[in-house]
Amino acid sequence: MAAVQLRNIRKAYTRDHYVIPGLDLDIEPGEFMVFVGPSGCGKSTLLRMIAGLEDITEGDLHIAGTLANDVHASRRGIAMVFQSYALYPHMSVYDNMAFALKLAKTSPEEIDTRVMRAAQILQITHLLQRKPKALSGGQRQRVAIGRAIVREPKVFLFDEPLSNLDAALRLQMRVELAKLHQELGTTMIYVTHDQVEAMTLGDRIAVFNAGRIEQIGTPLALYHAPRNLFVAGFLGSPRMNLLPCTLDQSSPQGARVNLVGHHVATRRDAAGQAPGAALTLGIRPEHLSVVAGPQPGAIAARVDLVEHLGDVLLGYVEIDGIDQIVTVKLQHELPLGATVYLLCDANACHLFDADGHALPLLES
């Protein structure tokens, strides 16, 4: 177990453009940290910098208390699992897993013990003599993880390891990775663009955008209290409804906003905002409820589409004057084209100012 500390880490490929413009992060020993963000946000680049596969332009990287900037990748005490598995195709599974140990001139007995132990953990003992081309995708990914385990690293790095697997296998491997973390207790850094993986695996999640960390926190903290519009829109499936509105009035009980003529009460503190200020109302589909008829605070909407996802029923509705489709989690089927009335849960409404920053929730 080792802590990983990043201090003002910067990365530039050209002289004047930083893809990571300065980043601080503390990863606790034994923590499962997930880097999540859209493609090209710099999360994989940062992981490769931690791995030693990319130079660090500026800043300090400490692994287990040691400055690791100029330490070769193989001596950082890290092991990495790649999206494409990156197995050596000309070697058997056993040799793939033993390669690093052989290079380190470990004794054959020790190599055998470690490879067999990792193979048992991953249940791939029967595959040890096969070549990678004779394995399925899931088996290959297990071998890749096994190759990392035998090195007994201080930190595991995962670069979108499940992206190439089909949905069922991805779920299974996700569960196994979580178990592996519990079993080994090693620090793990996991890069993904899949927010479900992020939410289910991470002790903490760092949400990346354009080379910066937008927010770090536990999955639930990020889900319930996104710090800004980007995090609010990125985490959650189906995503949060983000609707433009203006501030109606601000009171100690919370701000009331004007959503195309409808007044919506929230428990957000908009004291710093002038009446009429442009805001964004954020509300997750499960926090919108459908009521039978018109009533105070209810917003009229027209049903566009209903999707059955098995356990969940999703409704897509249109509100006059709003140029986007609003998603609602439904309790029961609704006829297409029907007019329904939506009520927002004031406690679950988020408000974002013109710069996209979340307005704080009032203490109850």
Next chain:
Amino acid sequence: MFKRILLSWTPRYTLLALVGLFTTFPFLWTLSTALGDSGNIYAFPPQLLPSDPTLAHLDEARRAIPLDRFFWNSVWIAGWTVIGTLLISSLAGYALAVMKFRGSKWVFLAVLTTLILPSELNFIVNFITVTQMKLTNTHAGVVLPLLANAFGIFLLKQAFEEIPAEILDAARIDGASEWQLFLRVALPLATPSLAALGIFTLVATWNAYIWPAVVLQSPDEFPLAVGVLYLSGTFAAKTRVVAAGTVLTILPVLLLFLLAQRYFMRGLDGAVK
């Protein structure tokens, strides 16, 4: 059903047979000339199946010139050329494909440019160099100028570039030095290209005539391709003996080619998804 298959396959196989006949025609003609003993060898169309086949000309060619010596000279020259070409091309190709250094694109461009020049153009400068190095009439003089081969460097650079970067990254994290990366990961993965380059080089060197003929003066040092032409001078009238010598020259390399062609298979199955 059968008729339909016959109709769709007949034109294809007819075309393939024609192309096959067209490409093998010179070989067949040489073979029939070497094995035949009667009729006009210059008759057209030639008689591809000799009416009274004999091995007499092959035997005569074997006795007329020191074939064994020429054969081992060829093996020596071709062997070292193949080994040296593979070594230099793989090292240069790896450096250009995998290692990052300033000006690598220009170096590669310069290497490529030499492909445009006809090889005969190099003979003069190479001969002067070989003479200055006092290597004329030696096998080393024949081999050395052939080793740095632009085509080989190009072929292996492409092969190394096709190795997924993640495999090399994984090996770096596993603790492989650049040499270990080259020897234990990159080179085994480039085996199909190495085999292809090896065979191309072997065939080209085995059949090369002008350059060995320029460098070597003593018949004791001649490879087969140069030595066999001796038959033409000694027995000007015996075209069948020359043809027999030619058959003996190409036979070993033809057999080797047939044996080695299965190594052209791709070697990256299962490496990455």
